[in-house]
Structure formats: C-alpha cells, structure tokens
Amino acid sequence: MLTKRIIACLDVHAGRVVKGVQFVDLIDAGDPATQAARHAREGADEIVLLDITATHEGRQTLLDTVRRTARELFVPFCVGGGIKSARDAEQVFEAGADKVSINSAALADPELISAIGSSFGAQAVVVAIDARRDPAAADPVHDAQVFVHGGRKPAGRRVVEWAREAEERGAGEILLTSMDADGTRAGFDCELTAAVSEAVGIPVIASGGAGTVAHFADVFSRGKAHAALAASIFHFGVSTSRSLKEELAAAGVPVRLPC
C-alpha cells in the first residue's frame, strides 16, 4: 500500500539550519548535512532543504551544502530557494538533489517548469505555492491568493488555477503552504489543501501549521494530502518522524514502518 509521506524540512541560511525567525538568536539548529542524516535515521520519508535567503552570493554555499548533505543521504532529497533557471536546477541536481522546488521563478516564467521537466523528468519538479485565503473572494479557499518572494508580494494568481497550470506544464508534485496556518501550530489548512488536491491529478504536499499528531492525520484524511511537511515540530524535540509515524499508524494512517 502506498504510504503517506512525512517530509522533514530544513530551512537553511548561509549554510546553517535556522529555526522560526523569532528564535533564530536563541537556538542554532545545526549543520544541514548532520540534521538531514539525523532526520533520515529517525524515519523521515524525504528531506527538503530550503535556502531561505538564496542570495546570489549564497549560491556556491548552497551547492556545497547540497553536495555535503546528499553524500550520505539515501532517501529522496528536494532542494528549493533561488532556483531561477534550468541551469540553476541542473547545478543543484549535479550536486546531488533528486528534485528541485520552484516558486517565485515559476510564477515569473511558467515555462521554467517544462524546461526543467523535459531534461530531468516531471518527478524532479516540485512547484511550491504559498497561498492565503482571500476573504474578499466569492470562494475564499479556491480563490486563495498566491504570494511570491517569501510571502511578501501577491502574485496576482488564484491557488487552484495556478496549481492546475503548474500540472499542465509538467510539475510532478505541488508543495502547498498555507500562509494563514504557517507558524501557528494550530493545524494545517485542510480546506485549502483539499481544494488543490481535488483540482489536480498530481500529489500534493501540505505545509504550514503542524503542531500535533492529530493535525497530520487530519490533513491526510480531510485535506486529501499525499504528504505533509514539518519543520519546527521536529526541531524543538516535540517528536521524531518515527514517533509521529507510530502514532499515525495507531490512528489507522498508512505510513512506512518500521523505518
């Protein structure tokens, strides 16, 4: 049986894993290669590394980080942040990533999706979408607004129509972050996730709002998500992927165990 994936996300700044902005001065979350290996050992089904600053100067640091992280990692490894061209993607793949996640660059130039997909396969292209419900819209969920540049700027697109276009252009998966839920630890936005998952034929990864085991079970059932991403829930020692999956299995969710 195909299992629900638990994906550990590492936010990386200048070659170091960082945590929620409000805690960055208090806790250093360590070396990306060490942390990725630990998450894989602790049962994560996949690792996502997001370069949250992704400056031009940081590109070489990112490639070095990807190379070091990939070396001893034998689970799928996705890298995002600052990938603006097929050439950028190629460098990240050569450094050892299996997938790239593209967000602002895909909105600016949707042909980037097919450009990467035609060389590296659709399975290698994850389109990340940051969306916020739009209370002014007739359907606040289906017409949630898409944002770019780390959620700072509206992209002028609606979540469902953009997800459909991404699929048509050859995306292999959608990584959907609810900006309303992100950082709240109050649960995923299941309505938003279900709206996107029902609109496309490719798998949807839910992100934003994870706080408890029940939140994951909820986004897999009500949210119709195929995978869920979590960062701070692991960083703060609340849970490992293994303990999370053991509790999910007990609740009847199919997960990869033992792992």
Added chain:
Amino acid sequence: MRVTVIDYKAGNLTSVLKTLKHLGAEPVVTDGDWSLVESAERIVLPGVGHFAATERLDATGLTGAIRAAIARGVPFLGICVGMQWLYAGSTEAPQQPGLGHFPESCTRFAESTEKVPHVGWNSLEVREGSRLLAGVEPGEFVYFTHSYKGPVTADTAAVTQYIEPFAAAVERANVMGVQFHPEKSGATGLKILRNFLEMGR
C-alpha cells in the same frame, strides 16, 4: 567491482553513482563508448523521465553492446525507465522499441481516482527465488516515482499494488530491473544494490 553506468541523458546520475560508490563499487559512466560495456563486470541502466529518451541507446549503438554483454552473462540492472526498456516497448513512446528481453510492453496506470504519477514509499511482495531481492522481508518499503509500469508475469520478482498490481521488479537469470529507486530507498534499497553487486562472486 567496476560497474558500467549507462548515460542516455535521461535525468541525472548523481544519486546512483554516489550510492554505488558508498557500497564500495567503482562506477564508470559511458554515453557511447562500447568498450566500457564490453569490459563491464556489472551494467546499470538508470533513468527517469520519458521512455523516448532510450532512442539514444540505439543511436549510439549501445543497445547492441548491451545485448551482447547480457548474452555473455554480465549482471544487468535497469532502474525505473531502465527497467521498462527491458520490455518490448512502452505506450509512453509507441514508436520507440525497447530491448525486448521481456516480450510484454509497459503501459500507463489505468484512469482512476488515485494520483498518477505513483509517488512515494510502497511495499513489495517478493516472489520466491529472487536473487536480487534476497533478504527483503515481506512488507519492506521502497520509493517509487513513475506513471508507466510493467505487467505481472512469470518473470516478475516482486509485485506492488497501486491502482492495480504491477511488476515492482523483474528478474530472469542475469537480467534484472526495478521500477522503484533503490538508491533512494534507505536501508532496503542499499540491501538490494548490495545483492546486485555481490551476485555470483
């Protein structure tokens, strides 16, 4: 152990090469040099993406060299599209023939409410007698990402269920293929690749 890895420009090879090195093998890559196939101790044909890319194997003459190596008994492992190439063809690119080592063809998953591609960790039902999958316990998980698949036949070494049962692995004597990605399948994947490297030694 020298492993000849065939590059036909379908996706990147980094993960496969890295994993083979981790297991102590010495991978060498060729995108057209027959001599590296003729001298191969093991051949690995990776591949993600579109079946049409296998056209390059014919264009470079590697298809003939691989066929000869297989006839000599060199262990061969196709991964994902590399496994599908072992069949007569795929409906993904009907004009492009496969190797035809297995007479059936690969087809897309049937229309259903389930997502295609099939992405994620799924379990294996290993059939008795597989050398490639020796030591893989019932229900161990491996990582898949694909939209096309081979049928379940007498040559099937493991079956996986998604929408319908399909061939997760195929094996006849020295010719083997896996639809999943052993290089991305944690300890189970490493065990399978180790079996391939140690076979007949």
